[in-house]
Each structure stands twice: as structure tokens, then as C-alpha cells.
Amino acid sequence: MNPGIKHDLSKVVPFFRFRGIMKGAEPWGSGHINDTYRLHIEQGGRDMYYILQRINDKVFPDVPKMMDNIRRVTTHIREKLAEIPGSNFSRESLSIIYTLDDKPFYLDVYGNFWRAYVFVEHAQTYDFVSSPDQAYQAAKAFGRFQSMLRDLPGGPLYEVIPDFHNTPRRFEKFQAALAADKLGRAASAQAEIEFAMARQDSTSVVVDKLASGELPTRVTHNDTKINNVMLNDADGHGICVIDLDTVMPGSVLYDFGDEVRTTTASAAEDERDLSKVKFRLDLFSELVRGYMESAGDFLTPEEVRLLPFSGRLITFEIGLRFLTDYLEGDTYFKTHREGHNLDRCRTQFEMVRQMEEQAEAMEAIVAKYRK
């Protein structure tokens, strides 16, 4: 068995409708939450690949309800794509592989939740972008995804993680972790703690406006980092938005903001050498262009006005979550080295600092695309 595989997958695979023989599996991707494997199945002499995931049920408290959200969203996207000539559902949306008893997940005897998706072939995810076209394509795909879900039938989706993007609540959790400082790590993060403290006032802008109705609540993805969209090998198009675990009611600003956070950085999220971490205005410009092309028609003037601010807000929020997890002992995000969460926090805060410096230039770019 591949040493990176933590589970006996041969005991899981027979419960899904794969219709073939399992040939092998390998750990896949660089997500921070679920255990993801690429599965190789031979079907009638053909090599087929699937994604098999052990869902992190510490993070997602009600997996059946979460999977029902994903079922509703992917079914709706399938119906939308069916109206578009030439579209290919199994490459342009996640497709759930159901279990033998027709469920979108399998619960094993140890209490692990499993699910499977069709593997999107001839496309890749990237941990950071290397060209303006990738920024444009990724943003266009996320805007299109939001647009397709505007008329999702069946009432509001289940709120998978309550207060997921409630930045003031995230700040309170950070303060509680700091007060407890249970591992004595605060001393090693003084600069980051001060940076966070100085920005508490700006955390409530979006949640306040959602509460007052100045901003609409929509169906949003809520985890739009660059490695959650697949770019097509042949033409670079953003072909498929993946990682639908957090699709629920929210603000488009947190989605656009997370694209800014992960798509405008010249380095990986956990880069240790901060001199390599540069906010790139050219990438921001292409991101705005791509997003406005697919979402510009339905965004309200207030949503558009806050697009530049949303990048700073969520980059701060995610930096704060990495810092909180560092203080709490690395219990939430997967870490692969000592101080990993603190390194991630530092890159986020460095990006916030540079976005603050570039605020006017970012406003000017958005103004150019405003209708």
C-alpha cells in the first residue's frame, strides 16, 4: 500500500457504484481539510479514475446534510448545463458517485464518512497562479458558478458551518485562543498578534450590511481559493469549480475576496520567505475583468463597490484563522511542519499589508469595469 494512504480503501470501494476492479490509489491534491485519494479502477479494460474522500467530520458536523447541499447544487448545475450546447456535465461540474444503496456518502464501521466523485480529466488545480490569464479564467469560472446558482430551487441551503465567514466572530475566537494561550505560543507570534489587534474595527463591514439588508444573501461557494477550480489543459479555461463542502447562503464578497487572497499572490500560501510574497496588481486586474464578465450583470452597486475591500477582509480573516489554530495547537488545518500555521498567517498578513498600500489602485481598477 502507498505509505501516504491512511485507510484500507479496498474496504470502502465496494460500497460505491464503480462497476470495475480497483487497481490502486494515491493521495491527491493539497487541501487542508479532507483526506483525498485518486482511485484507479479498471472498467471493461479501460483505466478510469475517481476521487475518493474521507470527509472531515470534525470540521463538518452534519455530513448527510452537507452532502444533500452538494446533491442539490450539482443537480441544478447539470440542468443548467443541459441547456448549453456542447457542454459536458462530467467535466464542468462535480458528479457524485452514489453508493449501492443510492446514498451520496458511505459511513463505514469506524464512523468515517466517505464520498466519491468523477475525476475531472485533462485539467489541473494550481496552488498559485503564474499568469494573468489563469487569474482571469479562475475568476470567470467562480462568477459563472455563482450565476448558475442564482435560481437554485428548494429554499435556502443548509448552513454547513455556522458563522463560517463571520469575521467579528472569528476575531472573538482568536481573542479567546490568545487569552488561553494553552501551549505558550503567543510569545512567538507577537508581531502577528499586534497586527491583528490593530485591525479589529474593520471586521464587521460585510456581516453588518448582510444583517441590515444593504447586501444580499446569495448562494455562494465560500472557499474559492485558487486550488478549488480546475483549469482545462487544452485551453486554460476555468472548467470546473470543485470542493463544494461549504456551498451555503453567504455574500459574494467573501467569494471574490478569497479569489483575491489566493490568486493575486506571487507565492504559495505558506511561503516562508516573505520577500517572495508580492500582491500583483496585474493579476488583480485580470481577476476583476474575469469576475465582472460572468457576474457583473447581477451584482448590486454596493457589492461592486466593496470588491477591493473584500480582498483585504478575507485575507485578514484567513490569516486570523491560521493564527488562532497556531495558538490552539494546530487542531483544524492539516499541517506538515512545525510552525506551519504561523507561516501561513504571516503570508496572509503580508498580503493584507500590501493590499492596504494598494487600496487606491485596486479601487481604480474596479471603477474601470463598473457599468
Ligand code: ADP
Ligand atoms: P479539501 O476540502 O481538503 O481542500 P478538495 O475537495 O478541494 O479537498 O480536494 C483536494 C484536491 O483534490 C483539489 O484541490 C483537487 O486538486 C483534487 N480534486 C478534488 N476533486 C477533484 C475532481 N473531481 N477531479 C479532479 N481532481 C479533484
Ligand code: GN1
Ligand atoms: C481550507 O478545504 P480547503 O483546503 O480548500 C478551509 C478554507 C480556508 C483554506 C485556507 C472548510 O480550504 O476556509 O480558506 O483552507 N476550508 C474549511 O487555505 O475550513
Ligand code: MG
Ligand atoms: Mg480544497
